[in-house]
Amino acid sequence: MSRMLDETKEKRIIERRRKNRISKISSVAMPILGIVMLFLIWELWVILGDFPTWQISRPSLIIRSMLEDFELYWPNIVRTFTSILKGWVAACLIGVVMGALMANYALLGTTLTPYINLLCTLPVITLVPMMYVFMGIGRDVIIIAIILQSFAIVTMNSSTGFMNVPVMRIELMTSLRATKRQTFFQCMFPSAINNVFTGMKLSAIFATTTCVAAEVNGSTVGLGALVIEAKTYVRTDQMFGSILFIAIIGVFFYMLSDALEAVLVKWKE
Amino acid sequence: MKMKELMRLQGICKVFDKGLDELVCLDDINLTIQEGEYVCILGPSGCGKSTLLKIIGGIEKPTLGSIVMDEEVFEDGIPKSHLKDFGFVFQQHNLLEWRTVQKNLRLNLEIFRLKGSVWEKRVEEMLEIVGLQDYANIYPHELSGGMKQRTGIARALVHDPKVLIMDQPFGALDAITRNMLSYEMLDIWKKTQKTMIMVTNSVEEALLVSSRILVMNKKGEFISKIVNDVPLKARDEKIAYNDRYNELRKKLDDIVHEIQE
Amino acid sequence: MKASKIRTENLNKVFHTRHQDIYAVKDANIDIREGEFVSLIGPSGCGKSTIIRMIDDIIKPTSGSIYIDGKEITSYKRIPKEINQKMGFIFQLPNLFPWLTVRENVGIACRIYKIRDEGTQRYIDELLEMAGLTEYQNAYPAEISGGVMQRIGVIRAMVHKPEILLMDEPFGALDAMTREKLDMEILDIWKKLGTTVIFITHNVEEAVLLSDRVYVMGTNPGRITREITLDLERPRSLDLLTERKFQDYCAELTECIGHVDLRKVK
Numbered sequence: 001m002s003r004m005l006d007e008t009k010e011k012r013i014i015e016r017r018r019k020n021r022i023s024k025i026s027s028v029a030m031p032i033l034g035i036v037m038l039f040l041i042w043e044l045w046v047i048l049g050d051f052p053t054w055q056i057s058r059p060s061l062i063i064r065s066m067l068e069d070f071e072l073y074w075p076n077i078v079r080t081f082t083s084i085l086k087g088w089v090a091a092c093l094i095g096v097v098m099g100a101l102m103a104n105y106a107l108l109g110t111t112l113t114p115y116i117n118l119l120c121t122l123p124v125i126t127l128v129p130m131m132y133v134f135m136g137i138g139r140d141v142i143i144i145a146i147i148l149q150s151f152a153i154v155t156m157n158s159s160t161g162f163m164n165v166p167v168m169r170i171e172l173m174t175s176l177r178a179t180k181r182q183t184f185f186q187c188m189f190p191s192a193i194n195n196v197f198t199g200m201k202l203s204a205i206f207a208t209t210t211c212v213a214a215e216v217n218g219s220t221v222g223l224g225a226l227v228i229e230a231k232t233y234v235r236t237d238q239m240f241g242s243i244l245f246i247a248i249i250g251v252f253f254y255m256l257s258d259a260l261e262a263v264l265v266k267w268k269e
Numbered sequence: 270m271k272m273k274e275l276m277r278l279q280g281i282c283k284v285f286d287k288g289l290d291e292l293v294c295l296d297d298i299n300l301t302i303q304e305g306e307y308v309c310i311l312g313p314s315g316c317g318k319s320t321l322l323k324i325i326g327g328i329e330k331p332t333l334g335s336i337v338m339d340e341e342v343f344e345d346g347i348p349k350s351h352l353k354d355f356g357f358v359f360q361q362h363n364l365l366e367w368r369t370v371q372k373n374l375r376l377n378l379e380i381f382r383l384k385g386s387v388w389e390k391r392v393e394e395m396l397e398i399v400g401l402q403d404y405a406n407i408y409p410h411e412l413s414g415g416m417k418q419r420t421g422i423a424r425a426l427v428h429d430p431k432v433l434i435m436d437q438p439f440g441a442l443d444a445i446t447r448n449m450l451s452y453e454m455l456d457i458w459k460k461t462q463k464t465m466i467m468v469t470n471s472v473e474e475a476l477l478v479s480s481r482i483l484v485m486n487k488k489g490e491f492i493s494k495i496v497n498d499v500p501l502k503a504r505d506e507k508i509a510y511n512d513r514y515n516e517l518r519k520k521l522d523d524i525v526h527e528i529q530e
Numbered sequence: 531m532k533a534s535k536i537r538t539e540n541l542n543k544v545f546h547t548r549h550q551d552i553y554a555v556k557d558a559n560i561d562i563r564e565g566e567f568v569s570l571i572g573p574s575g576c577g578k579s580t581i582i583r584m585i586d587d588i589i590k591p592t593s594g595s596i597y598i599d600g601k602e603i604t605s606y607k608r609i610p611k612e613i614n615q616k617m618g619f620i621f622q623l624p625n626l627f628p629w630l631t632v633r634e635n636v637g638i639a640c641r642i643y644k645i646r647d648e649g650t651q652r653y654i655d656e657l658l659e660m661a662g663l664t665e666y667q668n669a670y671p672a673e674i675s676g677g678v679m680q681r682i683g684v685i686r687a688m689v690h691k692p693e694i695l696l697m698d699e700p701f702g703a704l705d706a707m708t709r710e711k712l713d714m715e716i717l718d719i720w721k722k723l724g725t726t727v728i729f730i731t732h733n734v735e736e737a738v739l740l741s742d743r744v745y746v747m748g749t750n751p752g753r754i755t756r757e758i759t760l761d762l763e764r765p766r767s768l769d770l771l772t773e774r775k776f777q778d779y780c781a782e783l784t785e786c787i788g789h790v791d792l793r794k795v796k
Contacts, residue, residue: 002297004333005282012332016286168625174588175619176642177611186641190629267628268672314676314705414574443702444733445573445787470705506784509777519772529707 057236065237066244073226077245080211080223083139084249087146088207092200094147095154099196102155103162103188104180116159119152125213132218142214142222149210154199161195162188194269197261204253212246223249272303275431275464276325281334283320283489294320295489298334302432307458307465309475309482309497311521313528317489318468319436325466326355326434353381356425358435362417364409370420371396371405374427381428388428395423398457415446419453426461435467439474451477455504472521476514477504482521486528493524532563534600535694535726536585541594543580543752553751554580558594560745560754567720567727569737569744572787577752578730579622582696585728586617598694615643618687620697624679626671632682633658633667639690650689657685660719677708684716688723695720695727702731709733710768713740717766734787738779739766746786756786 001009039059046058053061066073098116102109124145131141165188173183189196215224223242230238281298284291294317302308312318323329325336327347336343338351347355356377364373374392378384396402399419409417418438425433438454439447455478458465469475475482476497484493495517503511541558544551555577562568570578583589585596587609595604598616603609618639626635637654640646658664661681671679680700687695697716701709713736720727731737737744738760746756760779762770770776 001293002280002282004280005284005293005296008333012284012291016289016291019286020289166625168621168623169627171583171588172619172621172625172638173642175586175614175617176639177587177608177614178642182642187627190627265629267670269628313707443574444731448784470707472706506781509780510774515772522768522771525707529711 053236054234055236057240061237062240062244065235066241069238069241072238073223073241073245076221076223076226076242077249079221080215080246081249083142083215083222084146084204084207084211084253087143087211088150088204088253090143091147091150091203091207092154095151095199095203096158096196098151098155099158099162099199100184100189102159104184109159116152116155119148120156124149124210125217128214128217137218139219142211142219145214146207146210150203150206153202153206154196157195157199157202158192161192164195165191193265194261197257197265201254201257204257205250208246208250208253272305275302275304275306275338277301277337278325279335279337281321281324281331281336283317283324283329284332293489295324295331298489298491300483300491302464302466304464305462307478307480308467309479310466310468310485311470311472311475311482311525312468312485313487313525314470316485316487318485321485321489322434322436322466322468325432326357327352328357353383353428354431356428356430356433358418358421358425358433358438360437360440362409362414362421364417364420364424366409369406369408370401370412373409373420374424377424377428383428391427391429395427398426398460399423399453413446414442415450418442418450422454422457426463430463432464432466435465437468437470440470447471447474452505454478459501472518472525476517476521477508484521484524484528492528495521532565534561534597535564535566536560536562536728537597538581538585539595539597541581541584541596542592543577543584543589544592555584555591556751556753558754562726562728564726565724566743567717567729567741569729569731569741570747571731571734571737571744571783572747572752573732573749575752576747576749578747579698580752582619582698582728582730586619586696587614588619611643615690616692617694617696618690618692620684620687620695620700622699622702624671624676624683626679626682626686628671631668631670632663632674635671635682636667636686636689638686643690645690653691654689657688661685677704677712680704680712681715684712684719688719693725695725697727697729699730699732701736702733709736714768716740721765734780734783735771738762738776738783739768739770744783746783748788758783758786 043058043060046056098112102112102116128141128145131145135141135144162184169187169191170183173187178186211222212224212227215222216228217224219225223246226242227239230236230242278298278300281295281300282293283295284293298321310318310321320329324331324346327349330346336347338347338354343351365376368376371392374395378388378392393402393405396405399422401416401419401423404412404416409420412420422433422435422438425435439450442450451474454467458478467478476499479497482493482495482497483491484495486492497517499508499511499514499517503514508514538558538560541555541560542553543555545554546552558577558581560568560581570581572578580589584591585598587603591604595602597603598613601613603613627638630638633654636657637650640650640654655664658667661684663678663681663685666674666678671682674682680703684700700716701712704712716727716729717740719725729737729740741760743760744758745754746758747753748755758779762775762779
């Protein structure tokens with residue numbers, strides 16, 4: 001290293017450490033700051049606007065309710081959480097299998113693609129009342145609704161991934177006379193795994209919203225149901241509390257997908 | 270022939286941050302470029318040649334060192350006001366797909382705010398120099414790889430820069446097209462008399478077009494500066510039969526192989 | 531004269547697109563003897579990559595026949611395993627699977643062909659050592675540079691000891707210095723193993739440096755225009771590049787290939 005660079009090395013090291021520290025701190029601090037600011041503005045707006053509690057609640061009251069009334073929330077949190085979990089896992093499995101079949105069998109792919117696209121945009125929630133009529137009020141309807149709404153996006157993303165494997169990789173498998181099965185599991189699936197995970201993360205969002213909407217529509221247990229109950233008793237703080245717990249569950253499932261991806265996908269494309 | 274100095278690099282260093290560690294890419298580079306030269310820089314991949322080009326052309330700022338141009342000394346890289354003195358040709362053509370060939374050339378005029386009929390005429394002139402005058406209104410996706418690169422070259426020249434900088438301009442093309450374009454490049458240099466700095470990894474290409482060859486090693490240091498005195502008359506399809514060419518080629522091949530070890 | 535290893539008879543490949551029919555290969559007749567090193571050279575789009583893919587059963591020909599060791603393979607829906615295992619294909623890019631280590635990538639043929647004996651593991655060790663990759667064997671492709679990756683691509687095709695190596699512009703994407711180095715290494719491997727090699731390139735000097743014979747191809751339609759036998763002594767070395775005879779062959783080939791029309795729109 002030349003003398004000039006050597007002399008200025010100390011300065012550069014210090015500068016780099018400083019930049020590193022700042023970026024580490026801000027990546028955690030900024031989101032938290034954002035939420036705190038949001039809550040502050042909300043709180044002040046309600047107080048200054050002198051809104052009645054039956055119209056809208058404030059963060060201080062909401063958080064208080066979430067802590068004090070926790071025993072009320074808990075069974076509903078468990079119910080909603082487990083419904084989403086069951087529905088989402090089933091949706092992911094069905095979605096990936098369908099995506100694989102559609103990518104490998106061209107005829108199946110062209111036949112089903114319009115219906116998959118349709119299912120992605122169709123609000124299944126509009127069918128839920130009808131489903132309750134056919135199947136009776138109960139948890140089955142909720143889980144089936146979750147699956148119906150969430151599997152299509154997994155199918156769409158997965159099959160896109162499977163069909164976009166670099167041609168050269170497939171050629172490699174062909175040159176080795178690999179069977180369709182070998183080509184799928186040893187080449188197509190690992191190549192497309194990022195697409196599969198993207199589909200799973202999006203589907204977690206659908207699963208959460210569908211679950212809650214289905215509960216709102218005809219359940220007595222679950223956070224969605226709690227929202228309705230709280231509305232009836234004009235406990236806006238409990239309403240918002242339920243909504244916040246729903247949001248926390250949604251974020252949890254998203255982060256779960258991320259963690260799973262980090263564990264399974266240790267390579268860089 | 271007396272040559273005028275165009276620009277001088279003094280003590281140029283470039284250090285990249287890699288997390289908490291650093292990567293020294295260029296260390297104490299000193300280089301003088303004469304007007305009208307055709308300089309070729311040879312070197313293995315990743316040794317810093319591209320970074321050096323970007324610093325010369327004002328796209329990157331050096332960590333340390335100064336650049337002298339027109340009696341002005343720049344301590345923090347080429348300032349924005351002087352960017353129009355340079356024309357850049359990249360390895361990937363970087364043409365805007367939604368603009369026709371001539372509109373791609375106009376892009377440079379728009380960026381440097383050069384208006385008027387004199388500049389408009391240059392668009393036509395540059396297209397003629399690269400032989401694409403009939404393709405002014407064609408879109409990039411309809412052109413072959415070689416034609417796209419020639420458009421890139423025309424674009425880099427349209428704003429009348431002092432220096433044309435080329436970073437492995439024919440690297441992405443097949444050897445046959447590449448060979449043909451090298452000859453065209455020599456032609457363009459003769460016609461425009463511009464100062465040219467080109468990075469290449471082909472010794473033959475360097476010997477065909479350049480007036481001076483610099484060899485860079487893996488650490489980003491110049492280990493050899495050779496004047497290419499193969500006569501211009503001999504630089505055609507039969508260049509491989511020229512004795513001086515073969516002498517220099519052997520010499521450069523040896524230097525290059527030493528670096529690889 | 532040595533036996534015919536690979537032979538094509540009036541081989542044709544037509545690609546049907548929405549706008550036009552593309553004659554990628556028209557009436558190709560090639561005959562490669564056992565142990566020969568033959569190059570196919572030509573500009574982009576002349577069908578050279580298509581021909582070797584048809585030989586290795588990656589693409590099916592539109593018409594014509596292919597014979598490997600005298601046996602016709604074009605009538606099969608999928609060529610028999612024994613014939614397929616005689617061939618190894620090396621791609622233009624390393625084409626490694628990023629989720630496998632270097633060693634696992636090299637040994638992928640074993641996984642697919644279900645070859646499980648110990649001897650093969652030792653052969654993989656040998657190949658890794660020959661390519662100077664022993665210390666990298668447990669690394670992942672993302673941690674390795676381009677020139678090194680292409681070596682992995684080469685030895686991967688050799689792991690099942692094929693009698694024929696099909697190489698599709700294997701060093702085209704590398705810088706000139708790395709390419710020259712690998713060219714010499716390939717000649718070394720070829721000499722040691724006695725494999726038959728079909729080498730595709732668009733670099734005239736590379737073709738003359740490496741091969742016994744060169745087939746020159748043209749575009750529109752893709753077809754063989756000329757066959758040239760190279761009367762140069764073996765072993766070949768990089769010193770050859772400045773010799774007169776070598777340059778003469780290069781000039782001849784360049785003229786055969788003709789002037790790629792740089793002014794032709796795609």
